[in-house]
Amino acid sequence: MAASIQHDQLPLPRIQGGARLLIVVAPYYRQIADGLIAGARDAAEAAGATVDLVEMPGALEIPGAIAQAASRGLYDGYVALGCVIRGETTHYDTVCNDSSRGLTLLGLQGHCIGNGILTVENYAQAEVRADPQGQNKGGGAAAAALHLVAFKRRCEAAAPRSKALPQGAIRLAGEIDGPAGA
16 A cells, blocks of 8 residues: 555755755665665755765764754755664664754754654665665755755845844744833
């Protein structure tokens, strides 16, 4: 039944002036990581983007590495790649949840991140998802980052908002310059 479900994919954006992506990968399962990287590189190349690659020890280190790179402003977007396979302990849940949470928080700060960290039950599931000729989750993560880059540039080109929040600030209530009145 699941094989008959059709998934729709947006065409890759063409980004004026190109884009520079950083692929951050945890190669714990090297064959899986290599498939994810190949898919991400292919998608980036097809969209006219350039990529750099850095390896981290595990999925938990990926958000921190992206945060470090983002603080330098060298890249337009980031592609997080890796694989976490369920084991016999709760470590799987911690790694899946915390790496995803870290990437989500970075995205909410305005960084363009495609999350290609596979969270699977077994190695066979990972192989199917990492295969560039299969589900191509590496390519999908790169495409997500590129779509976010294109959207961010479109937003930046629009008329500026008045009283914009400083970079990294989050408005909980009221005005930036204080309350407008009671």
